[in-house]
Amino acid sequence: MDWHSFLVISHVIGAVFGAGGATMAEVFSIKALKDGVINETENDFLKTIYFFIRLGLFILILSGFGLLLLYRMEGVAPETIYTDNFIAKLLIVLVIIFNPLLVQAKIISYSVSSPLSLVSWYAALILGAWRTLDASFFSIVGVYLAAVLIAVFAVKYFYEPRVKN
Amino acid sequence: MNPALKINLIVHIVVGLIAVAAFYAVLVNLLKSRLNFFSLRFFSLAGVIGIFLSWFTGGYYYAVYYGQAVKPIIKKSGYPWIHDVLMEAKEHVFLFLPFLAIVLALAIWFLESEILADEKLKRYLILTAGAAFVLGLFIVLMGMAISGAANIKSG
Amino acid sequence: MNKKTTIIKAFIRGAVAAVLTITLLTVAADLYGPLKDLLKQLFSHHWIGKGAAAIFVFLAVGFGGWIFRREAGDGSAGVARGLKILFWSTIFSAIVVFGFFVWEFLR
Numbered sequence: 001m002d003w004h005s006f007l008v009i010s011h012v013i014g015a016v017f018g019a020g021g022a023t024m025a026e027v028f029s030i031k032a033l034k035d036g037v038i039n040e041t042e043n044d045f046l047k048t049i050y051f052f053i054r055l056g057l058f059i060l061i062l063s064g065f066g067l068l069l070l071y072r073m074e075g076v077a078p079e080t081i082y083t084d085n086f087i088a089k090l091l092i093v094l095v096i097i098f099n100p101l102l103v104q105a106k107i108i109s110y111s112v113s114s115p116l117s118l119v120s121w122y123a124a125l126i127l128g129a130w131r132t133l134d135a136s137f138f139s140i141v142g143v144y145l146a147a148v149l150i151a152v153f154a155v156k157y158f159y160e161p162r163v164k165n
Numbered sequence: 166m167n168p169a170l171k172i173n174l175i176v177h178i179v180v181g182l183i184a185v186a187a188f189y190a191v192l193v194n195l196l197k198s199r200l201n202f203f204s205l206r207f208f209s210l211a212g213v214i215g216i217f218l219s220w221f222t223g224g225y226y227y228a229v230y231y232g233q234a235v236k237p238i239i240k241k242s243g244y245p246w247i248h249d250v251l252m253e254a255k256e257h258v259f260l261f262l263p264f265l266a267i268v269l270a271l272a273i274w275f276l277e278s279e280i281l282a283d284e285k286l287k288r289y290l291i292l293t294a295g296a297a298f299v300l301g302l303f304i305v306l307m308g309m310a311i312s313g314a315a316n317i318k319s320g
Numbered sequence: 321m322n323k324k325t326t327i328i329k330a331f332i333r334g335a336v337a338a339v340l341t342i343t344l345l346t347v348a349a350d351l352y353g354p355l356k357d358l359l360k361q362l363f364s365h366h367w368i369g370k371g372a373a374a375i376f377v378f379l380a381v382g383f384g385g386w387i388f389r390r391e392a393g394d395g396s397a398g399v400a401r402g403l404k405i406l407f408w409s410t411i412f413s414a415i416v417v418f419g420f421f422v423w424e425f426l427r
Contacts, residue, residue, distance in 0.1 A: 058186055065178055068312060073171065078313035097189070097302075104196035220371070228365045249425040254418045257346045260371055261410055264335035264378055268406060271328050272399065279325065279396035286396045289403035296410050 003070055010063035017056025019121040025049045026118050084137040089127040096120045111160055115151035170230050177223035184215030185301035192294040202277050209270040216266045235315045242317040247310055255307040265297040325395050330385020332402035336409045338378040343413040345370045347420050
């Protein structure tokens, strides 16, 4: 197996852990909060899932930089790498990185952080897979922000009131 | 670039990323309501080791190769500011990080009871870890731009 | 307990001194050629010289504070104060370094 294949596979595994983990975290949170309380067992499951999300993020970033390094060594022109799609994906990965910090520091609530995480992971996954996407940086970020707002709105105004009742 | 320099560059980037990830982990762990000092000690030590390894490997690459082989390419490209601003800032701000890492590790390893008892101490430890992480992140991003610029075809 | 905090405070002061030394040398060496040449002469590269100077200052201030410490320290409050100074010195220095190179590029 050559380095490129190894790094791409690692990158995909990172995305799977991250996006899959974020999905499972959302699903398990909804199930756990059906009785209004997250008990010790449910908390333990969620902690395990968060561990895999963080592991996925670490693998994603390390393999991503591995790919950039490989392109650097092979003399690939930067215009073919640093496309609008790539820069938008990078911005979204930064959101994924800062999200846990903001919620731990109580700057944003869990009801904002959770949908933000889910939308961000899927946005990064889609942008990574959709290499032929021909859209400007601002169009991509605009759609991403709209998706985040819809997700946060859905959690705050449809899901949370049902749980509280 | 000869194999030794390639290895240096790879190690510089990998251990640098590990160090920044370690600062992130210290920051996240310090922000929790219940502190896990096993994790804190592990990650703070990883940060120190990672940043020192990144320093020495990156320093070797910079001193021996970058100046002669990469800098002229970037300076001749349409983006000379990538060296004149980003690289210059990166190479000097990077020098702050080993000292921040040592201070974080010393406090975490030897002041557990003080950190648990003193909210102010914990708060400033968080800020210091935050500074190490954010500066490390900027350095990583600047490194990406510099690496990209190194492959710009001139003319 | 006070001995531990006093020693760590000394190394925090060392870190502050190192950060400020790096910033000062960065600006001064770029504005005053002979200083840059001196660093290059002594350490084969100006950047290596800055790193070496920072290490020296850190160790000198850190160990100096440890050896010549007063027994009655101010405990964790002193460490917190030291970290506050370190945090703000780092931020200030990073802005100065970045701003300086932007200024140099534009002039």
